[in-house]
Amino acid sequence: xxxxxxxxxxxxxxxxxxxxxxxxxxxxLLETRxxxxxxxxxxxxGTLWQTTPWALLMLLxxxxxxxxxxxxxxxxxxxxSVASAITVEYMDSPQTVETMDKLLDERYLWPEDxxxxxxxxxxxxxxxxxxxxxxxxxxxSYVLLQEAAPVFRAIMNGNDQHTDIISELLALIxxxxxxx
Numbered sequence: 302x303x304x305x306x307x308x309x310x311x312x313x314x315x316x317x318x319x320x321x322x323x324x325x326x327x328x329x330l331l332e333t334r335x336x337x338x339x340x341x342x343x344x345x346x347g348t349l350w351q352t353t354p355w356a357l358l359m360l361l362x363x364x365x366x367x368x369x370x371x372x373x374x375x376x377x378x379x380x381x382s383v384a385s386a387i388t389v390e391y392m393d394s395p396q397t398v399e400t401m402d403k404l405l406d407e408r409y410l411w412p413e414d415x416x417x418x419x420x421x422x423x424x425x426x427x428x429x430x431x432x433x434x435x436x437x438x439x440x441x442s443y444v445l446l447q448e449a450a451p452v453f454r455a456i457m458n459g460n461d462q463h464t465d466i467i468s469e470l471l472a473l474i475x476x477x478x479x480x481x
Contacts, residue, residue: 349383
């Protein structure tokens with residue numbers, strides 16, 4: 302399956318982790334647009350999680366359908382917090398996983414049963430957190446945000462309430478030589 306054709310229901314949220322455990326609540330939070338709660342799960346203290354690129358994919362798909370005046374500050378803050386966690390070293394890593402869908406390979410997913418999660422976090426490298434995979438959560442999140450730059454600009458042009466935050470966001474996701 303191509304990542305772009307994935308739906309919220311086709312992502313194994315219960316087998317992906319957030320800052321506070323499994324991603325089981327993410328579909329509900331996406332549906333109810335609880336952006337502050339989502340932000341705390343997909344980005345925490347500069348760290349992105351297994352769920353981050355998938356949540357961004359769903360959020361950005363919906364964002365593109367909204368009118369500028371419908372977009373909330375909380376949603377824009379979420380994108381900015383994710384973009385702020387991404388630094389250049391995450392972009393210069395070797396391409397160990399070529400597509401987002403490969404992040405859902407069985408070997409990177411947590412087991413269905415969550416009884417031993419505390420023990421798994423104590424492992425040297427819990428499932429999906431091997432260095433070469435972990436860095437790809439940042440990479441694919443960055444790519445998704447970059448691809449959404451035209452949407453962010455359209456929102457900024459149609460809703461001056463978000464000008465400052467979107468300007469800051471665009472500065473983080475667009476190469477310096479690209480200009481606006």
